[in-house]
Amino acid sequence: MIRIASRFLALPSRQISMTEMSEQFKVSKTVISEDMAIIDKAFREEGVGTLKIGRGRSGGAAMKPGFSGNDRSSFLGKVAAVLSSNDRILPGMLIHYSDILFNPAFARPLGYALASDFAGKEPDVVMTSEVKGIPLAIFTAHALGVPMAVCRFRNRPGDGPAVAVHYPSGSGEVRTMFMGTRFLTSGKRALIIDDFMRGGSTAAGMLLVAKEFGAQVIGIGIFIAASEPEKKAVSEYRSLLRLERGPDGTPVVKVRR
Amino acid sequence: MIRIASRFLALPSRQISMTEMSEQFKVSKTVISEDMAIIDKAFREEGVGTLKIGRGRSGGAAMKPGFSGNDRSSFLGKVAAVLSSNDRILPGMLIHYSDILFNPAFARPLGYALASDFAGKEPDVVMTSEVKGIPLAIFTAHALGVPMAVCRFRNRPGDGPAVAVHYPSGSGEVRTMFMGTRFLTSGKRALIIDDFMRGGSTAAGMLLVAKEFGAQVIGIGIFIAASEPEKKAVSEYRSLLRLERGPDGTPVVKVRR
Numbered sequence: 001m002i003r004i005a006s007r008f009l010a011l012p013s014r015q016i017s018m019t020e021m022s023e024q025f026k027v028s029k030t031v032i033s034e035d036m037a038i039i040d041k042a043f044r045e046e047g048v049g050t051l052k053i054g055r056g057r058s059g060g061a062a063m064k065p066g067f068s069g070n071d072r073s074s075f076l077g078k079v080a081a082v083l084s085s086n087d088r089i090l091p092g093m094l095i096h097y098s099d100i101l102f103n104p105a106f107a108r109p110l111g112y113a114l115a116s117d118f119a120g121k122e123p124d125v126v127m128t129s130e131v132k133g134i135p136l137a138i139f140t141a142h143a144l145g146v147p148m149a150v151c152r153f154r155n156r157p158g159d160g161p162a163v164a165v166h167y168p169s170g171s172g173e174v175r176t177m178f179m180g181t182r183f184l185t186s187g188k189r190a191l192i193i194d195d196f197m198r199g200g201s202t203a204a205g206m207l208l209v210a211k212e213f214g215a216q217v218i219g220i221g222i223f224i225a226a227s228e229p230e231k232k233a234v235s236e237y238r239s240l241l242r243l244e245r246g247p248d249g250t251p252v253v254k255v256r257r
Numbered sequence: 258m259i260r261i262a263s264r265f266l267a268l269p270s271r272q273i274s275m276t277e278m279s280e281q282f283k284v285s286k287t288v289i290s291e292d293m294a295i296i297d298k299a300f301r302e303e304g305v306g307t308l309k310i311g312r313g314r315s316g317g318a319a320m321k322p323g324f325s326g327n328d329r330s331s332f333l334g335k336v337a338a339v340l341s342s343n344d345r346i347l348p349g350m351l352i353h354y355s356d357i358l359f360n361p362a363f364a365r366p367l368g369y370a371l372a373s374d375f376a377g378k379e380p381d382v383v384m385t386s387e388v389k390g391i392p393l394a395i396f397t398a399h400a401l402g403v404p405m406a407v408c409r410f411r412n413r414p415g416d417g418p419a420v421a422v423h424y425p426s427g428s429g430e431v432r433t434m435f436m437g438t439r440f441l442t443s444g445k446r447a448l449i450i451d452d453f454m455r456g457g458s459t460a461a462g463m464l465l466v467a468k469e470f471g472a473q474v475i476g477i478g479i480f481i482a483a484s485e486p487e488k489k490a491v492s493e494y495r496s497l498l499r500l501e502r503g504p505d506g507t508p509v510v511k512v513r514r
Contacts, residue, residue, distance in 0.1 A: 003303045042260045090415065096416075102395070102407055104396075134388070135395045138392045150359055150388070159355060180355065183359070
């Protein structure tokens with residue numbers, strides 16, 4: 001049973017066939033079904049997700065990762081407190097957060113939190129832009145059981161053929177993004193994940209990339225969104241945290257309500 | 258027991274206290290110890306790793322992720338076969354592999370393979386360089402239970418203070434790398450992980466970065482190393498795969514022996 005549980009945890013959101021498990025472990029499907037119920041209960045109690053059991057004889061099961069409730073708010077509260085420390089303030093209403101995203105102990109639960117926010121919309125690819133969004137996006141993609149597609153700001157011979165898309169940056173100049181032709185195809189349901197949003201121009205650029213490939217963007221999930229400017233270049237997004245101006249004018253990070 | 262197993266799997270290489278578990282689940286430490294033995298057996302059978310149980314009364318246990326034997330060779334063989342496909346050949350003895358590294362279904366086991374190669378040397382940070390090395394390095398770091406430090410090729414205001422290091426590129430020009438001052442400190446045991454090595458100049462640059470911080474490099478692990486040039490800018494490294502010139506002159510990927 002631990003072996004079965006470890007398969008679900010290693011490959012979240014992937015279907016695992018009950019028939020295969022029953023053959024491999026030489027037990028009946030009824031026993032496997034009973035095991036599933038116990039594993040589901042343990043996953044729920046542990047706050048790591050739930051088992052979704054498919055219907056039909058050939059049916060399999062998949063673990064839908066979940067990260068919600070008290071565990072989630074206390075974790076995000078801890079991250080916000082760490083980020084609000086004085087020694088993280090950078091000039092230009094910026095804070096230093098890359099060490100958080102480059103640490104799997106933070107990036108993994110943050111990615112799982114974003115995955116659980118958007119799992120219901122059944123994305124089949126996670127889009128992000130280089131560089132700091134990548135660790136967050138890869139854990140989100142891992143939790144959702146889908147690949148990641150990275151918008152690059154340059155394209156070199158080893159990166160292969162790419163589509164170039166031009167978009168206006170926050171400061172008004174025109175910037176270029178590249179997306180490898182292997183990463184997106186028409187009809188894909190793309191979830192955009194990024195580390196930071198100020199005016200939303202990068203996210204708007206990624207919308208243009210998706211459009212160019214005929215992919216459908218089903219949501220935009222951000223680690224930290226700045227409260228200023230209030231008006232963003234994209235109409236809808238969700239962020240885990242908000243960067244606000246504190247009473248003394250210095251930046252402070254809060255959990256988004 | 259499934260709840261305990263899921264904690265080890267979620268946080269590989271991290272110590273989990275037996276006392277805490279025995280208190281939380283309201284069972285004696287003897288029962289927890291027996292559970293550990295069963296979980297260890299299941300992890301070994303499943304090929305995901307082993308439990309290392311600390312000594313002493315306050316002792317905890319940690320899952321050392323392992324990925325070796327037949328599962329490993331058949332997985333790497335599959336990756337090599339995928340990469341050797343004709344439609345991945347790029348000009349300049351290069352192949353297209355970024356979609357593999359950007360897919361957690363590949364990046365995770367590849368990162369675990371590198372982690373199991375170097376776990377014995379007990380690194381306490383994984384160093385990589387942007388961009389394609391990041392997904393591999395973050396899963397390696399996750400498996401080892403340590404943070405990741407990323408060498409950047411530029412430094413912007415949101416990235417915070419950084420040390421700049423200059424190093425010769427393969428073509429002879431001098432390039433610059435930046436490492437944020439928060440990421441490395443003197444005495445750290447750094448494992449360098451990167452996606453590709455041709456001449457080894459990027460890895461040699463990362464050695465200079467480590468030296469600048471007074472960190473000790475305990476190993477270099479690479480996803481794909483090119484067989485040409487035979488002489489690299491670094492004296493020792495391990496790669497999972499090798500990129501060789503096939504009989505007809507086109508690139509072919511093989512599992513490193």
